[in-house]
Each structure stands twice: as C-alpha cells, then as structure tokens.
Amino acid sequence: MDRAWELGLDGVEILHVQMESQDKSYVNMLKRHALSLGLDIYCLATHQNFVKPSREDRLKEVKHTERCLELAYRLGAPAIRINSGRWGTVESFSELMARKGSEPPLEGYTEEDAYRWVIDSINMLIPLAEEYGIVLALENHWGLTSTPEGILRIVETVNSPWLRVLMDTGNFLENPLGSLEAIAPYTCLVHVKTYYGGGEWYELEIDYEKVIDILRSVGFKGYLSIEFEGRMEPYRGVKKTVSLLRRILSKSIEPC
Numbered sequence: 001m002d003r004a005w006e007l008g009l010d011g012v013e014i015l016h017v018q019m020e021s022q023d024k025s026y027v028n029m030l031k032r033h034a035l036s037l038g039l040d041i042y043c044l045a046t047h048q049n050f051v052k053p054s055r056e057d058r059l060k061e062v063k064h065t066e067r068c069l070e071l072a073y074r075l076g077a078p079a080i081r082i083n084s085g086r087w088g089t090v091e092s093f094s095e096l097m098a099r100k101g102s103e104p105p106l107e108g109y110t111e112e113d114a115y116r117w118v119i120d121s122i123n124m125l126i127p128l129a130e131e132y133g134i135v136l137a138l139e140n141h142w143g144l145t146s147t148p149e150g151i152l153r154i155v156e157t158v159n160s161p162w163l164r165v166l167m168d169t170g171n172f173l174e175n176p177l178g179s180l181e182a183i184a185p186y187t188c189l190v191h192v193k194t195y196y197g198g199g200e201w202y203e204l205e206i207d208y209e210k211v212i213d214i215l216r217s218v219g220f221k222g223y224l225s226i227e228f229e230g231r232m233e234p235y236r237g238v239k240k241t242v243s244l245l246r247r248i249l250s251k252s253i254e255p256c
Contacts (some may be wrong), residue, residue, distance in 0.1 A: 001030075001033055001034060001037055001041055002037070003235060003238075004037070004039055005037040005038070005039060007238065007239060007242050008242075009039070009042065009198070009242070010039070010040060010223070011034075011039050011040030011042045011223060012013070012034065012039055012040070012041055012042070012045040013032070013041075013042060013044075013045055013081075013189075013223075013225045014041060014043070014044050014075065014077070015043065015045045016044055016045060016046045016047065016068060016071070017047065021048050024074075027071070027074050027075060030075065031076060032076060036222070038156035040223075041075050041077045041224050042078065042079065042189070042225075043077055043078075043079045043080065043081055043137065043166075043189055043223070043225065044068060044071060044072040044075060044077045044078060044080045044081070045080070045081040046068040046077075046080050046081060046082060047066065047083055048061045048064060048065050048068075048082055048083055048085060049061060049083065049085030049086065049088075050053050050062075050084060050085045050117050050118045050121040050122070051084065051085040051086055051087055051114045051117060051118065051143060051144065052085070052117065053109060053113070053117075053145055056192060058120075058129075059118055061085070061121065062121050062125060063113060063125050065080075065082060065125055066125065066128055068080055069125070069128050069129060069132050069134055070132070072132070072134050073132040073133075073134060074132060077134070078133065078134060078135060079136075079137045079164075079166075079188060079189060079244055080134060080135075080136060080137065080186065081137050081139055081166050081189075082122075082136050082137065082138055082139070083112075083138075083139060083141045083143075084118045084138065084141070084143055084144045084145050084150075084151075084154065085118070085143060086142055086143075086144070087103050087104070087105055087106055087114070088103075088105045088142025089104050089105070089106060089142065090103040090104075090172060094201070096142060097103060097173070097201060097202050100146065100173045100174055101142040101143070101146030101171070101173060102142075102143070102146050102147075103143065103253040111144070114143075114144055115116065115153060115154065115157075117145060118154055119154055119157050119158060122136065122138075122154065122158050122163060123158055125156065126160050126162050127161075129162040130160075130162050134162075135161075135162055135163070135164050135188055136162060136163045137164055137165065137166035137188055137189050138151060138154060138155060138163060138165055138166060139165075139166040139167075139168055139171070139191070139241075140165070140167065140172060140179075141168060141170045142171070142180065142185065143172055145236040146171070146172070146173075147172070147174075147179070148172070148178075148179040148183050151165060151183060152182065152186070157188050163204065164186055164187065164188035164189075165183045165186040165187045165188065166187070166188065166189045166190070166191065167180060167183055167184065167187040167189070167190045167191065168190075168193065168227070169190065169191065169192055169193050169206055169208075169211055170191075170193030170195075170204050170206065170227075171191075171193075173202070173204070176204060176206065177207065177210055177211070177214070180211060180214055181214050184214050184215060184217070184218045184220065185218050187215070187218070187220055187222075188220050188222055189223055189225060190215065190220075190222065190223070190224050190225060191225050191226075191227045191230055192208070192224050192226050192227065192241065192245065193206065193228075194206075194225050194226070194229070194230060194237060194240070194241045194244070195227055195229055195230040196228075196230040196231075196232040196236070196237045196240050196241075197230040197232030198230060198231045199229055199230060199231075200229050200230070200231060201229070201241035203230075206220075208244060208245065208248055209251075210246050212248050212249065224242050224245060226238055226242065226245075228241060
C-alpha cells in the first residue's frame with residue numbers, strides 16, 4: 001500500500017493468497033492503513049476452480065468463494081476477482097501458452113460439462129454476492145475464459161448484475177484488441193498488463209491508446225489495476241506503467 005501511495009495511485013487490489021491472515025485484527029489493520037493513505041481497497045483477487053467433475057469438489061470451491069465474499073465485505077471491497085478454473089490436463093504453463101490458453105477436457109467429459117459446472121457454481125454464489133453488495137468479477141484467465149465467446153457465454157447465461165467481467169489485457173493471445181472490445185460492455189475492472197524488460201512467460205504488444213479508446217467507448221470509468229509481468233525490477237516496471245497510463249489518459253480527457 002505504501003508503494004501505491006508513493007506512486008499517487010487511487011487504490012489497491014489485494015491478492016487473497018498474499019494476505020498474512022484473515023483474522024479480524026489483521027483485516028482491520030489493512031482497512032485503517034488504506035484509509036490513512038487515502039487509498040480505496042477496490043477488489044479482492046481470489047482463486048477458484050469450478051471445472052471439476054465431482055459435485056462435492058465444486059461445492060468446496062463454492063464454499064471457499066463464499067468465505068472470500070465475506071472477507072471482501074469485511075475489507076470493504078466492492079468486488080472480488082473469480083476464475084472459472086480449468087481442466088488441468090496441461091501441466092506446463094509454457095505448453096498452456098503454446099496452446100493459447102486452451103486445453104483438452106478430461107477423458108469422458110466435454111466442454112459442455114465444464115460450462116454447466118461453472119455456470120451452476122456461479123449461480124449458487126449470486127444471492128450472497130447480492131446480499132453483501134459485492135460484484136463477482138470473472139477474469140478472462142485461460143481455460144473456458146481464454147476466448148471472448150467463452151467468458152461471454154458464462155456471463156450472459158448467468159445474466160445477473162452481480163456477475164461482471166474483469167478484463168485482463170494480456171490474457172487473450174489471439175486477436176487481443178478485438179477480443180477486449182467484445183467483452184468491454186460487461187467490464188467492471190481492468191488488469192493492465194505490461195512487460196518492461198521482457199515477459200516472464202510471454203509478451204504481447206498491447207496498444208494501450210486503443211485499449212483506453214475501447215473502454216471509453218462503452219462508458220467505462222472504473223479502476224485500471226496494474227499487473228506487471230516483466231523482468232524489469234517490479235517497482236520500476238510499475239512506475240513506468242503508471243507514467244504510460246497517465247500520459248494516455250491525459251490525452252483522452254477533453255478540456256471543459
């Protein structure tokens with residue numbers, strides 16, 4: 001949080017797995033520290049995998065996500081990042097990237113099974129999300145959501161204002177700009193990927209002027225959350241990303 005304040009940012013997205021504790025005292029400390037720095041906690045990034053043949057296993061993922069919703073409520077975060085999950089039939093991340101984020105189903109199952117499992121699981125979460133006033137932000141994050149058609153199928157089938165899209169600018173490996181444009185109308189939050197110093201796993205040439213134009217065209221006014229995946233020293237890479245975005249955004253704003 002202190003680094004975010006140093007960079008003059010408006011808020012922070014907290015990664016669930018990096019939290020030291022979920023105890024009341026720790027959560028309250030995070031909230032107080034964010035307030036003291038004038039930062040919003042706008043999202044809790046969580047992980048789940050609903051692409052599991054066993055109903056019992058999927059229910060465990062649902063219960064885990066319910067606990068994440070409760071934690072986000074205590075943090076005061078209005079959104080949590082969720083994943084659809086994936087089959088796990090491709091073990092190497094390098095191989096997954098070579099396959100453009102897709103993988104074959106487990107033997108005896110189909111993609112239709114996976115979509116049904118994911119949609120049913122998210123539908124179970126909608127009532128609690130609405131009760132807490134927290135948006136489920138589904139990220140385009142490999143597997144079923146590695147294409148705009150896949151993520152839109154899930155969002156449009158669930159058809160709830162409490163399920164929106166978290167747009168990751170670096171996770172569509174084919175036709176990136178066209179794919180981002182397709183999901184933009186449902187987007188509530190953006191992960192801005194940059195790769196200064198070269199990508200850790202892969203690298204995309206992302207035209208952020210065009211990305212910002214796409215977001216403005218659908219009336220997006222939400223947070224741009226920086227996700228740096230380059231080999232440059234992380235703070236330097238994030239700082240360069242902040243400068244890039246400020247330059248583009250300052251050109252995009254029309255004078256009064």
